Structures are given as C-alpha cells and as structure tokens.
Amino acid sequence: MKYGALQLLREALRGPAAWQPLWERRAPAAAYDVVVVGGGGHGLATAYYLARDFGVRRVAVLERTLVGYGNVGRNTTIVRSNYLLPENHYFYEDSLRRWRTLARELNYNIMYSPRGVLDLASSEEELLAYARRGNAMRLAGIDAELLDRAAVARFEPALDLDVPRQFAITGGLLQRRGGTVRHDAVAWGYARAAAQLGVHIIERCEVLGIARSGGRISGVETTQGFIGAERVALAVAGRSAELGRRLGIALPLETHLLQACVTEPVKPMLGTVLIYMFPGAGEVYVSQSDRGGLVFGGMLDGYPSMTQHGQVTRVRDVARALTALLPQVADLRLLRHWAGMNDMSMDGSPIIDRIEGELFLNGGWCYGGFKAIPASGHAYAELIARGRANDLIRAFRLGRFTSGHVLDEKGAGPFPARQ
Amino acid sequence: MLIACPFCGEREVAEFEFRLSIAPWGVDAAEQLYFRSAEPARSIEHWQHVRGCRMWLELHRDLRSGAILETRTDLSALPSESPR
Numbered sequence: 001m002k003y004g005a006l007q008l009l010r011e012a013l014r015g016p017a018a019w020q021p022l023w024e025r026r027a028p029a030a031a032y033d034v035v036v037v038g039g040g041g042h043g044l045a046t047a048y049y050l051a052r053d054f055g056v057r058r059v060a061v062l063e064r065t066l067v068g069y070g071n072v073g074r075n076t077t078i079v080r081s082n083y084l085l086p087e088n089h090y091f092y093e094d095s096l097r098r099w100r101t102l103a104r105e106l107n108y109n110i111m112y113s114p115r116g117v118l119d120l121a122s123s124e125e126e127l128l129a130y131a132r133r134g135n136a137m138r139l140a141g142i143d144a145e146l147l148d149r150a151a152v153a154r155f156e157p158a159l160d161l162d163v164p165r166q167f168a169i170t171g172g173l174l175q176r177r178g179g180t181v182r183h184d185a186v187a188w189g190y191a192r193a194a195a196q197l198g199v200h201i202i203e204r205c206e207v208l209g210i211a212r213s214g215g216r217i218s219g220v221e222t223t224q225g226f227i228g229a230e231r232v233a234l235a236v237a238g239r240s241a242e243l244g245r246r247l248g249i250a251l252p253l254e255t256h257l258l259q260a261c262v263t264e265p266v267k268p269m270l271g272t273v274l275i276y277m278f279p280g281a282g283e284v285y286v287s288q289s290d291r292g293g294l295v296f297g298g299m300l301d302g303y304p305s306m307t308q309h310g311q312v313t314r315v316r317d318v319a320r321a322l323t324a325l326l327p328q329v330a331d332l333r334l335l336r337h338w339a340g341m342n343d344m345s346m347d348g349s350p351i352i353d354r355i356e357g358e359l360f361l362n363g364g365w366c367y368g369g370f371k372a373i374p375a376s377g378h379a380y381a382e383l384i385a386r387g388r389a390n391d392l393i394r395a396f397r398l399g400r401f402t403s404g405h406v407l408d409e410k411g412a413g414p415f416p417a418r419q
Numbered sequence: 420m421l422i423a424c425p426f427c428g429e430r431e432v433a434e435f436e437f438r439l440s441i442a443p444w445g446v447d448a449a450e451q452l453y454f455r456s457a458e459p460a461r462s463i464e465h466w467q468h469v470r471g472c473r474m475w476l477e478l479h480r481d482l483r484s485g486a487i488l489e490t491r492t493d494l495s496a497l498p499s500e501s502p503r
Contacts, residue, residue, distance in 0.1 A: 241456050252453035254440065255482065303437030304462055307485040311420060313433040346453040401453040414452045417437055 003107050022188055023067075023195035028202050031228030032058045034384055035220055036235060037207045037243070039063025041072035041183075041370065042362050043235035044190035044201075045377025046384070048106075051197035053378065054385035059199045060229075061191075062222060064206040064236075068187035071237040074340040075370040076260050076285060076297045078273055080117040080178035081142055084133045085409050087395035088349070089140040091375055094392055098374030099181055108189030110181050111290070116272040117178030118147070118156060120325075122167035122279070130173035137175075145174045158270050164324045167279055179273060180287050186373060210247050210359065217358045231358040233384050238341030240363030242306065249355055251363070252346040252401045254416040257301040258367045259310040261318065261337040263329065265292030270326075278321035286322055294329060296322055300342070300367065302417050310339035342367050344416030347406035352380055352389065353398040360384050361398070366419060420485065425492050426472045435476075438465040459483050465494060 001007070001020055011018050034050055036043045039061045050056040063069075079099050081092035103110045121127040127146075134144035145151075149161055152172045161169040191201055202224070209221040210232060219228040236243050241253040270288040277283050286296035298318035301310050315337050323330040345351060345364035350372070355361050362380045365372065379393045389397065395407050412418045420432040440457040457463070459482040466476045479489040 242459070245456075245459075250454045251456065254456050255459075303464070303466075304440060304457055304480075304482055305485060306459060306482045309485075311432055313431065402449045404449075415439065417439075 022192040023201050026200055026202065028060060028062075028205065028222075028224055028227045029058070029200060031219065032060045032200070032230070034059045034231045034233060035227060035229035036061045036233045037220070038070075038235040038237065039067045039187075039191070039201060039203065040070045040235065040237050041186050041190065041373040042237070042365075042376050042380070043233075044187060044194055045373050046233060046235055046362065046380045047199045048190050048194040048197065049378045049381035050385060051194060051199050054381055056381075056385055057198065059194075060227065061194070061199060061201050062205045062207060062220070062227070063201070063203045066203050067191050067201065068184055071340050071342075071369060072187045072373070073184050074260065074338060075183055076287070076295050077180045077183045077289075077370065078117065078178070078285065078287065079112070079181050079371040080175055080273075081371075082117060082119070082133065082137060082144060082173065082175045082178065083409060084136050085407065086136075086140060087407050088409055089137065089142060091379075091392045091396075092371065093140070093142050094378075095372050095375035096177060098378070100177070102189070102374060106189040106193045108185060108192060110185045110189050112181050113179045114177045115179040115287070116155070116174055116176045118152070118272050118274055119173045120152070120274060120276040121170045121172055122164065122277070124170060126277070127171045130171070134173050143175060143177055145176070147172045147174050156270070156272050156274065158326060158328075159274075163327055164278065167324075181370075182290075183370060190377070207243070208246070215357075231360065231384055233360040233362065233380065235362040235380070237363070237365065237369060238343050240343045240361065244361075249361075251351070251361075251398075253364055254304045254344045254346075255306050256303070256342050256344045256416060257305045257308070257310050257339040258297065258342050259301065259314055259318070259337055259339045260295065260297040261315060262289070262293040262295050262335050263332040264335050265289075266294075266332065267292065269328070270294065274325065276321065276325045278324050281317045281321040281324065284318050284321035284325065286326070293335060294322075294332065300344070300417060301339070306341060308339050308341060310337070344419060346401060346414040346416060347408040348410055348412060348416075348419035349407040350376070350396050351398050352376065352383065352393045352396045354383065354387070355398065366416075420487070422466065422476070422478065422487060423490050424468050424471060424474070424476065425490060426474050427468065430468070430471055434468060434470040435466050436469045438467055440464050457482060461488060
C-alpha cells in the first residue's frame with residue numbers, strides 16, 4: 001500500500017479498520033543470506049539498504065523485544081553534522097543529506113524538521129572553540145554560521161541572553177540544516193519499507209549464541225530456535241557489550257546510562273534546538289516536540305550501569321541548566337524521564353567492522369546513534385554485502401584501538417564516562 | 420544510589436565521581452586501556468569522594484541490579500592518572 005493524500009482521504013472515509021499493519025508478523029524461515037541482530041534504527045536501515053541497494057534477497061531482522069522499543073524510541077531526536085574531525089564530517093554529513101530525502105524514499109513521513117541546531121557559548125573562549133569547529137565544517141563543505149549576540153537573539157526570540165547571570169550568552173554556532181526527526185517514525189518507516197522489499201522482521205526473537213560448523217558461521221541460536229545464516233550482522237545499540245560477552249567477543253565498550261526528559265505540553269515557544277553548557281550544572285540540549293513538550297537531556301549519569309533507571313541527581317542538574325537558560329519554563333511539570341543504555345566506546349566513536357569471518361558489528365554509538373541511522377545503515381549494508389568498508393566508515397574500524405588510531409572527537413581519552 | 424564511604428558514612432552518589440573500571444593485571448597496554456569492560460556481575464571500580472573527604476574508594480558493583488556489593492579502601496590496582 002502506497003501512502004499519499006488520496007489514499008489518506010479514502011482510508012479516512014472507510015474508517016480505521018481498513019488500515020493494514022505496516023509489516024507482516026511472521027515466524028523465521030530456515031535460513032537467510034544475512035541475519036541482522038537488532039530491530040532498532042540501525043538494524044532496520046541496514047536490512048532496507050541490503051535489499052534495496054545491494055541486491056541481497058534473503059534478509060531477516062531479529063528483534064529481542066518489539067521494533068522501536070530500544071534506543072531508537074528513547075532518544076532526543078536531534079540530527080546534525082556539526083563535528084570537528086574530518087572522519088566525522090563526511091560520515092555525519094552523508095547521514096544528514098539522507099535524512100532530507102528519507103520520507104520520500106520510504107514513503108513514510110519521518111517529519112524531518114530542519115529547525116536549526118544552535119550551540120550557545122557563554123564566554124569568549126567558548127565562542128572561539130565554536131569558531132574553530134565551524135571553520136573546520138565549512139572547509140568540508142558543511143553549513144555552519146557563527147552568530148554574535150544580536151544574531152542569536154534574532155534567531156531564537158525565546159532566549160534572554162543576559163538571563164544566565166554570570167554566564168551571559170556571547171554567541172553561538174548554528175547549523176541550519178540540523179534539527180529533529182520523529183524517532184518512532186524512523187523505526188516504523190524503515191521496517192515497513194524493508195518488509196515491502198521482502199525482508200523478514202521477526203520480533204520477540206532473542207539471539208542466544210552464534211552457531212558454527214567447520215570453523216564457519218552457520219547461523220544463530222535464538223529463543224525461536226536455530227536460524228541459518230551466511231552472514232550475521234550485529235546492531236544492538238546499548239547491548240553490544242553484553243551480547244559481545246555472550247558471543248565471546250572482547251569489545252572496547254562500557255555500558256552507561258543517558259537520561260532524557262519531557263515536560264507537559266505548552267504552546268509553541270521554542271523554534272530551534274538549543275545546546276548550552278551551564279558551568280557547574282553541565283550540558284543541556286532542548287527542543288520542543290510537535291506535541292508541545294520540551295524534550296531535553298544532558299550528560300551521561302557518569303558511571304557504568306545496565307539498570308535502565310537513572311539517578312535523579314542528574315535530572316536535577318539538567319533541569320537546573322535548562323531553567324538557567326530558559327527561566328520561563330521553570331514552572332512546567334516534568335511529564336516523563338527515562339534512561340537508555342549506551343555503548344560507550346573508549347574513544348567516543350562508533351565501531352562498524354567485520355569482527356571475524358562472516359560476523360559483523362555495528363555498535364559503540366555512545367549517545368549519538370540516532371542521527372547516524374541512514375548513513376550507518378547504508379555503509380554497514382555495503383560492508384556486509386561487499387566485504388569491505390567504504391571511505392565513510394574506514395575510521396570506525398575495531399582495529400584502531402590496537403593500532404593506536406583512535407577517533408577521539410572530544411579529546412577526552414579512554415574514559416567513556418567523560419566522552 | 421547511596422555509597423557508604425568508609426571515611427564519611429553513607430552519602431548520595433552526587434558527592435562522588437566514578438573514575439574507571441579495573442581490568443585484571445597481566446594484559447598488554449591496548450587491553451589495559453581499551454579492552455577493559457567490566458564483568459557485569461562484579462564491576463570493580465575506582466571512585467573518588469570528590470565532594471566529601473576526597474579519598475579514593477574501590478567499589479564492587481553489580482551492573483545489572485545496580486547494587487553495591489563491596490566498598491574497599493585498599494585499592495587492588497593503582498588509580499589511573501586522573502582525566503581532569
């Protein structure tokens with residue numbers, strides 16, 4: 001079924017019973033060319049591009065719970081390509097370009113909203129650091145604008161630049177094409193489009209182990225039995241370290257928690273995505289959802305955890321930074337807050353690589369995996385189908401940790417809690 | 420989470436900073452630096468009571484339940500150079 005205005009009108013008249021499920025619920029087949037482990041954004045996008053661009057016919061996505069229940073549905077929906085290092089420039093820019101046309105390609109409204117991502121500075125030194133990053137971006141052909149105080153005030157009228165008293169806003173770095181994407185729609189849109197190309201999406205199917213025969217991978221053992229596979233591609237977001245341990249693969253990852261919060265809905269008051277470092281309380285990033293809630297988050301909880309419940313002290317810090325920046329929201333009630341498990345890698349950058357034989361890994365996304373989904377899915381599919389990494393993901397290889405070629409955007413060193 | 424500082428008693432987690440998980444000895448440099456993800460059932464970690472007595476602690480924690488299993492003062496490995 002192709003979605004469009006006429007079809008929407010027809011279905012509206014016929015009532016909700018006429019709508020079809022987005023993809024078929026099904027039991028696994030005996031064997032596949034590629035089994036993708038993980039039905040989140042990266043796994044579904046990988047399966048879609050394998051089928052669409054690389055001619056792989058028999059593809060299955062195995063999801064432990066339900067499609068969209070993991071980090072693809074637990075993030076703050078921000079997309080951007082405003083990185084400092086060249087390896088990150090070209091990869092994230094590829095992703096941002098794909099976001100722009102993705103709704104049309106998938107025939108599914110992912111609600112890409114290029115409302116701008118504005119990093120705010122509260123000192124001259126911070127503004128200089130943004131100038132450096134902006135210049136690096138412009139040399140790579142990526143849009144970046146350094147805004148002075150007046151320009152910040154014009155661009156986002158919700159801000160009073162002198163409100164954070166000792167830390168008045170001195171300017172900012174704006175990427176206009178950055179913004180937000182409706183996160184659940186990304187999972188649903190990729191799943192539907194992949195299923196239309198013949199991909200099997202199998203939910204409630206947890207991988208328990210890799211099966212080998214004669215030294216080669218022959219498939220996966222799952223809660224729904226053995227499934228044969230020529231190639232196995234992992235894409236399990238914050239559970240890579242855990243799954244790696246189960247499969248006997250040592251990975252340079254720690255599992256950390258990142259929390260996000262949403263307030264009760266209010267009328268439109270914030271037109272862009274703001275990122276602000278409030279000295280003493282830490283970072284906050286905030287946007288307003290189409291429903292009206294302020295969606296915001298900050299830094300990691302700061303120590304390893306696999307519990308999926310965060311510390312309220314972090315919520316307090318992030319709320320303090322938010323209300324220092326936007327005091328007019330201080331009376332809003334917090335509607336929800338939640339924690340997601342993150343693969344924190346030892347250099348803050350992801351890993352997309354062949355692990356051994358026909359076993360592949362896509363993980364280590366730290367807190368930045370959502371924005372990477374289209375580029376990651378496409379490049380990972382190419383790696384799986386052709387057996388070699390393209391230029392966009394060459395720097396993301398696992399071997400960088402033993403060869404010393406780490407990709408450390410922040411320069412924080414091998415301390416995941418500080419990345 | 421509350422951490423029982425052997426010097427100060429039970430304090431809120433916000434008073435502490437996690438420093439790192441400890442890998443077993445006898446591994447090479449890359450292993451020591453990068454491939455040191457913790458055993459979830461008993462993650463051995465250095466913390467510092469930065470907003471209290473500033474002493475170093477070794478916590479053994481269960482990452483799945485979040486429970487603190489043991490709090491020690493005799494660090495089983497030297498703290499790495501502080502990242503700050």
